[in-house]
Amino acid sequence: MAEPNQLPPGWEAHWDQTHQRFLYVDRESGQQQWEHPLENQPQLAFAQERQAPVANTKRRQYAVDQAAAYSEPVAQYADSSYPPQNIQQPVTPGYPQTFTPGEPQQQSYYQEQQQQYPAQPAYGAGQLADQFSGLGIGGQKPLALHSVNLLTTPPNPLELLAPPPPIRLPPGASILDSPLANADPSYMRCTVGAIPKTAALRTKSKVPLALVLSPNRSLGATEPPVPVVTDTVIARCRRCRTFINPFVQFVDGGSRWKCCVCNMNNEVPQLFDWDSVNNVQADRWSRPELSNGVVEFIAPTEYMVRPPAPLTYVFLVDVSHSAVQSGMLAAACRTILENLDRIPNEEARTKIAIIGFDVALYFFTLLADATEPSMLVVSDVDDVFLPQPSDILVNLTEARAALEALLAKLPSFFAESQTIGSALGPALQAGFKLISNTGGKMVVLTASLPTLGVGALKAREDVKLLGTPKESTLLQAGDTFYKTFAIECSRATVSVDMFLFATTYQDVASLSCLPHYTSGSTFYYPGFNAARVEDVKTFVHEFGEFLASPVGLEVLTRIRASTGLHRSSFHGNFFLRSTDLLAMSALPQDHSYVIELEIEETINAPYVVFQCSNLYTTAFGERRIRVTTLALPTTSNISEIYASADQVAIAAYLANKAVERTLTHKLEDARDMVTKVVTDLLNAYKETVTSAGGQLAIAHNLQMLPLLALGLLKHVALRPSAQIPSDLRAYAHTLFTTLPVQRLIPYLHPTFYALHNMPPECGTIGEHGVILPPALPLSSEYLERHGLYLMEDGLTIFLWVGRDAVPQLMMDVFDLPAYDALRGGKYTLPLLENAFSQRVNAVIGKIREMRRGVYYPPLYVVKDDGEPSLRMWALSTLIQDRGDQTPSYQQWLGQLRDKIASTGY
Structure with missing residues (x-):
């Protein structure tokens, strides 16, 4: 074959690391192909022939006489167009392969997809997917628009793991040609990779316009940290206060720079080109802020209202009878004790206090030279005061011995408690008084409904309201105290995190207001019982990771955008202090935020810039500014809007918007809103792009959006039902507004694997980590009576066991003689000395650790003929099926088509 340097004019070669071969590109037409241009019959890089499905011909896992049904070859897919045939590759494409059980995430979500998975084809057999068509702005060729017919194209979940459509900025948009x-x-x-130039064009396209942010996302062990500018030289626009970034322009011989947001010319700081460490002239172009879209500055003193306060934790621990009986108190104390070394305390500045509460408040003095703590009881919860506050809030390092003694003995102090009741409100007031001058974190662990003092709640859930228009009232706060107190905490930069354990109604809707307005987190463990090892394992893992997570304090966040764009609405856990200033008492890891945008005036610039700045204090007392910058091209072409749309970001927008609509209107209105957004988009696409009758067409990069919307409608957060407790709905709402998209998408679109006949390499360590099985469509028609299946949504894992599962399968996975000996429910899967058990455990281990966040999904074993409620819960993850009051995916598409075709639309 001809060598790459022997190319005809206009062609160039690029080495493709994924396929270990050259990719040839025609610079003029944009055509890409695998075969050398001088060879005959080039193989196009982005075309793929669909092949007929074949039976699984992998070798049997077990001997025929032991388990014929367990291992017999079966046709894995009934539809020839799904899944793509590249599932036969040794590494399953479309799923992260860069993790092994027990190891942290290795790469960012975007890098995983870029490095591991080839692009999916836009068309079927024999169709050329040319990536470029026509000239775009500034001579840049825009994305080509490819349509798919949803009625005939099965959903491909691999599309959800691909990166968003590439951003095609005009040449010279960034001052340095940096990939970062x-x-x-x-x-x-x-939500779009090309911003409409006018509001009318955005309205015509019906594509939502919003940003999805996760400014403090976690980093894997091999990921480089965010670059830090340490010289405290910060260049900002005098008019709009935008930070200098890769998309500014230097003018007047480099002495001034032009802001990319408001076009203001600004002076370059005198020390911008000076190396203060070595006292020599520095290379301007080596500064991180000119080549990186995400960068941190060490803030000078003018960014500080006061000296940075130490990281402070106040643990408010329920010590009532319900907390003791469930084992929550013992589990919480043990977890804090075992994680004292993991709490951020680099400069030995961290302070800690522990306050117990039931019908009274219990304060514990922790003297540095004492090994035995003393307890002070305040029974008047109507007039809270702090006894000896200086001995209650202590330095973690100095009072370590006393703190360890308290955590070891605290459960025994209340072991015989029969007290029923909770003065949570007064406990919150006490904790606030303790740290209101410095700010910090209040971590609440409670196992009962607040019943005494300020903030007392009633068990207001009425089963007669469930499934009715009045159900939304149960999802709103039952007492104004929780919002007003949260706002007071926000002003004092006090963050509240809630860990909820009640076995009965706990009013999650009211209690979650505290984390919502103070930038905290909510964790919910319904029916927690420490006697179940699975409950303890989940809580201990999540609470331990929470304590170990680095956190920013005293946070102020602004989102700036180019002239002509307006930030209209904000979603997430924060308090909106002014029209564009988000006050965050903390900046937790892996929280997500959604900002809706409006186009106020015609945009004439070839590209626009968005910038998010987070001013915060680190756990080691350093004031920093994290700046995140994103530039997007503008367009007057509606086709380019569709071709650049990001279905994952749109799904995150819909989830946040649905929560907002539920709280301000009704659940039914939220469902109608989701349906309307999808219907409007499909109708606009039909009118402006295809106009083909008998089809339900959408851009290839949006083909999963209708299924994501259906998953949202079928989710416990929105699903019409009179059987869903309001606490579960309210908790789902908190997750919708905080989960990063990497975990939110499986929460809406779960994953479904067949384990009993997975290829032999699945569950083993490949070149890039544990290899996952190929995913099945989310439909129960793929369930077989002899099979073993795994369903997971990022927060819960179900292991479905068919009623005809053979004894050998039961022995190899569960160490049980037969199906009848298996019990359903929460389960700890044994790791047995056989290959199949080890492979199944490896798959489960990878699923638990491959996504960002502290969550540890518990495992439920579901028997085919087992407990009906557990079966229905597991089957609800198969969102392509029909439900009691919800349509199947094909019925949903039919409803959308009928709405578009109706005269009223």
């Missing part, structure tokens, strides 16, 4: 100039999508992404 634009923020990684895991930090900031937009």
Whole structure:
């Protein structure tokens, strides 16, 4: 074959690391192909022939006489167009392969997809997917628009794991040709990759316009940290206060720079080109802020209202009878004790206090030279005061011995408690008084409904309201105290995190207001019982990771955008202090935020810039500014809007918007809103792009959006039902508004694997980590009576066991003689000395650790003929099926088509 340097004019060769071969590109037409241009019959890089499905011909896992049904070859897919045939590759494409059980995430979401998975074809057999068509702005060729017919194209979940459509900025948009100039999508992404130049064009396209942010996302062990500018030289626009970034322009011989947001010319700081460490002239172009879309500045003193306060934790621990009986008190104390070394305390500045509460408040003095703590009881919860506050809030390092003694003995202090009741409100007031001058974190662990003092709640859930228009009232706060107190905490930069354990109604809707307005987190463990090892394992893992997570304090966040764009609405856990200033008492890891945008005036610039700045204090007392910058081209072409749309970001927008609509209107209105957004988009696409009758067409990069919307409608957060407790709905709402998209998408679109006949390499360590099985469509028609299946949504894992599962399968996976000996429910899967058990455990281990966040999904074993409620819960993950009051995917598409075709639309 001809060598790459022997190319005809206009062609160039690029080495493709994924396929280990050259990719040839025609610079003029944009055509890409695998075969050398001088060879005959080039193989186009982005075309793929669909092949007929074949039976699984992998070798049997067990001998025929032991388990014929367990291992017999079966046709894995009934539809020839799904899944793509590249599932036969040794590494399953479309799923992260860069993790092994027990190891942290290795790469960012975007990098995983870029490095591991080839692009999926836009068309079927024999169709050329040319990536470019026509000239775009500034001579840049825009994305080509490819349509798919949803009625005949099965959903391909691999599309959800691909990166968003590439951003095609005009040449010279960034001053340095750096691949890191634009923020990684895991930090900031937009619902469209090309911004409409006019509001009328945006309205005509019906594509929502919003940003999805995760400014403090976690980093894997091998990921480089965010670059830090340490010289405290910060260049900002005098008019709009935008930070200098890769998309500014230097003018007047480099002495001034032009802001990319408001076009103001600004002076370059005198020390911008000076190396203060070595006292020599520095290379301007080596400064991180000119080549990186995400960068941090060490803030000078003018960014500080006061000296940075130490990281402070106040643990409010329920010590009532319900907390003791469930084992929550013992589990919480043990977890704090075992994680004292993991709490951020680099400069030995961290302070800690522990306050117990039931019908009274219990304060514990922790003297540095004492090994035995003393307890002070305040029984008057109507007039809270702090006894000896200086001995209650202590330095973690100095009072370590006393703190360890208290955590070891605290459960025994209340072991015989029969007290029923909770003065949570007064406990919150006491904790606030303790740290209101410095700010910090209040961590609440409670196992009962607040019943005494300020903030007392009633068990207001009425089963007669469930499934009715009045159900939304149960999802709103039952007492104004929780919102007003949260706002008071926000002003004092006090963050509240809630860990909820009640076995009965706990009013999650009211209690979650505290984390919502103070930038905290809510964790819910319904029916927690420490006697179940699975409950303890989940809580201990999540609470331990929570304590170990680095956190920013005293946070102020602004989102700036180019002239002509307006930030209209904000979603997430924060308090909106002014029209564009988000006050965050803390900046937790892996929280997500959604900002809706409006086009106020015609945009004439070839590209626009968005910038998010987070001013915060680190756990080691350093004031920093994290700046995230994203530049997007503008367009007057509606086809380019569709071709650049990001279905994952749109799904995150819909989830947040649905929560907002539920709280301000009704659940039914939220469902109608989701349906309307999808219907409007499909109708606009038909009118402006295809106009083909008998089809339900959408851009290839949006083909999963209708299924994501259906998953949202079928989710416990929105699903019409009179059987869903309001606490579960309210908790789902908190997750919708905080989960990063990498975990939110499986929460809406779960994953479904067949384990009993997975290829032999699945569950083993491959070149890039544990190999996952190929995913099945989310439909129960793929369930077989002899099979073993795994369903997971990122927060819960179900292991479905068919009623005809053979004894050998039961022995190899569960160490049980037969199906009848298996019990359903929460389960700890044994790791047995056989290959199949080890492979199944490896798959489960990878699923638990491959996504960002502290969550540890518990495992439920579901028997085919087992408990009906557990079966229905597991089957609800198969969102392509029909439900009691919800349509199947094909019925949903039919409803959308009928709405579009009706005269009223």
